[in-house]
Amino acid sequence: MADFKRSDIEIDEDRAAWRGFFQVRAYRLRHRLYKGGWGRWLSRELFMRGPAVGLLPYDPVTDCILQVEQFRVGAMSRAASPWLLELVAGIIDKPDENPEDVARREALEEAGLDITDMESIAEYYSSPGGSDEYFYLFCGRTDLSNAGGFYGLAEEGEDIHAKVIPFAEAMAMLDAGQIDNAHSLIALQWLRLNREALRQRWLA
Template sequence: MQQDDVEIIEREACFRGFYRLDRLHLRHRQFSGEMGRPLSRELFVRHDAVCVLPYDPQRDAVVLIEQFRVGALEKSANPWLLELVAGLIDKDEEPEAVARREAVEEAGLSLTSLWPISQYYPSPGGSDERVHLFIGRCDSEGAGGVHGLAEEGEDIRVHVWPLEDALDAVKDGRIDNAASIIALQWLALNRAEVRGLWS
């Protein structure tokens, strides 16, 4: 099926702020070939995002950041999450430029290479966000401290972990956000190739 198999009957603007919320009244073609009945669906409209896992192939170490996340406030014992460096794509930015910019802003790191992992929808049932996921080559020596842009309310602590420790944190649930889990598991599967090319 294709986009032509969806009929947008009406699109309502429900909220306009830093993010948007629209309500779509639509119908789409069923697997039977017939058009289905009209449906009403809310859509969280947001910029696409870039997430990058800084990796030091010489030390076999990853750089993770820790920051407060309001989405985890009521469903987690600790709403300070271990995550990847990440940011939203502004109108005319390329994902690679966002990855490099955010690595400097959030972790004080310069990335010397980027390895695209994947592009994916984290929650397509209600959001149009698409994530561009990368591994970024870095030198982790001296990495650490607190970073972020004060004008954006960022308070970000930087951690350097052996890759094996980060994988253990995925296994025991200390790392529990999708981009971090996907990137770390991808690196575990492709570690030899990445180290071979980047070392």
């Protein structure tokens, strides 16, 4: 870990460059250098997304996962389709919400699922070169025997297809490069490594 702290940054300007569905802030800043002294003044824009949560629903009885498919504006240039298979996910937008509660709420809204046990997979910055999003990633135990279908909040413009996928099929998709978003890649690789131990705990 670097020895630098927040105090090793100087901000000369901090302003709202854009306010819409999300916010972008523009900074003029500089920071200390490894070789000593201060670097030159830099102009940087920061996509303000804030903390978010992702959940991989897993049923240890049926040995299936659930992913949600929906349109993503960031994937409009994707040759195959801008509809992506992803985790259940949502933004933590209230100060009194904790990540686990948000994960359970989003599972109900996006896939009609009740989550019982939860395992923390990781916490990380999604893309710190230009966004402040900090991501909390979980695997949640649920019953997928009758899951799947169409969900989402109309007032938020959501149109979500929840799909149940057998574990073996999900791993084949992963190996074939058909899973192409970072949060799903991390969660599915984690499940591949921890599935047996997870099933022993959850089926005991």
